[in-house]
Amino acid sequence: MRLRHSLHRAKLWTLVSFAAALAATACETPPPQVNTAVPITWGEGGTLKLAPQSDMGTNPWRKIVVLSRGVLTIGLQSHINAGLVRLNVRSENGRRSIFQKDIELAPKSPVNVTLNVDAGTYFMVLEPLQEQLLNVAIAARFQPEDPDALSGPDKSREGAQVLVNAQAKEGAVSYRDGNRTDWYKFDVATSETLKFKFQTSDQTKGVRAECITPTGLSFELTGQDKLVVREPGSIWIRVYAEQADSGGGYKISAESSPMVGSERKGIILKFNSNTATINMGTDDGVREGLKGYVQRPDGGLIDFVIEKALHRSSTARSKNNFGEVDLNLTVHFEMN
Numbered sequence: 001m002r003l004r005h006s007l008h009r010a011k012l013w014t015l016v017s018f019a020a021a022l023a024a025t026a027c028e029t030p031p032p033q034v035n036t037a038v039p040i041t042w043g044e045g046g047t048l049k050l051a052p053q054s055d056m057g058t059n060p061w062r063k064i065v066v067l068s069r070g071v072l073t074i075g076l077q078s079h080i081n082a083g084l085v086r087l088n089v090r091s092e093n094g095r096r097s098i099f100q101k102d103i104e105l106a107p108k109s110p111v112n113v114t115l116n117v118d119a120g121t122y123f124m125v126l127e128p129l130q131e132q133l134l135n136v137a138i139a140a141r142f143q144p145e146d147p148d149a150l151s152g153p154d155k156s157r158e159g160a161q162v163l164v165n166a167q168a169k170e171g172a173v174s175y176r177d178g179n180r181t182d183w184y185k186f187d188v189a190t191s192e193t194l195k196f197k198f199q200t201s202d203q204t205k206g207v208r209a210e211c212i213t214p215t216g217l218s219f220e221l222t223g224q225d226k227l228v229v230r231e232p233g234s235i236w237i238r239v240y241a242e243q244a245d246s247g248g249g250y251k252i253s254a255e256s257s258p259m260v261g262s263e264r265k266g267i268i269l270k271f272n273s274n275t276a277t278i279n280m281g282t283d284d285g286v287r288e289g290l291k292g293y294v295q296r297p298d299g300g301l302i303d304f305v306i307e308k309a310l311h312r313s314s315t316a317r318s319k320n321n322f323g324e325v326d327l328n329l330t331v332h333f334e335m336n
Helices: 002-026 032-036 053-058
Strands: 046-050 062-066 070-078 083-091 096-105 111-117 120-128 134-144 169-174 181-188 192-200 207-212 218-220 224-229 233-241 247-258 262-272 275-279 291-295 301-308 313-317 330-333
Touching (some): 046 120, 062 070, 062 134, 070 083, 070 096, 070 120, 083 134, 096 111, 120 134, 169 181, 169 233, 181 192, 181 247, 192 207, 207 247, 224 233, 224 291, 224 301, 233 247
Antiparallel strands (some): 046 134, 070 111, 070 134, 083 096, 083 120, 169 247, 192 224, 192 247, 207 218, 207 233, 262 275, 262 330, 275 313, 291 330, 301 313
């Protein structure tokens, strides 16, 4: 009886030990170094000095935060020495290993490792597998599966934010953070001259703005832009991060005023860089210092000033190059 009881206890202990081992395998113990993990700076390389295997505890962990599903790329490159390293990537606060690979690094030969990941926080460490010091450059990039997964309603025209006359709006876009696009709408009730201001913050990279007129013309906003609209309609502006590592803050505004210009028109006969000759027809009232403009095919304006006023033709000078316009385009003048 005692023997049978002892065998039963031994079997029970074996089962408990096996279950504990399975639990330990399924949920690894997080390394203590993950608590001091340094966040990865996207798209910028940093250099790690890897200690020999006997002193691996000093090798730093890196923290990687991704906000949506996508592809994570880790780039490695040895500066001088060759060596074998082990790349270990973990999730769940460092408890679970999701990737581990031994990589042979040769001097100045980059190696890229790509991982499909979900939104979450990941921890990465490089471990040298040979008794030597290694200087390794490391960089990380992330490309979301859907660059607008977290953009909200204004990722499309249907959810565009409304621009109010002369009131600036601030925003931010980021390709890698799933917030690539912001749309804006500005309604025009009559013939108007619009002034757009588009500015990006100092740390912004690769953020652009596209303006689309009621007639479907589109052009890029360059900072200080003007547009003449002759028919009622909606102006659409799309602010977007251009590439996977693009993003940052911006400010945008639109200011409307009654269209400045008479219906008395002229046409450009010829131009040479910043100077143009304009045929005035039989109209009079043209004077030196009179301001005018010509609208480029993409919707933007080139301002000019009459430098020499003649009855049939006048000489106009602009800060911009008239080479951006076609001959025979109509020119307009401010009211007398």
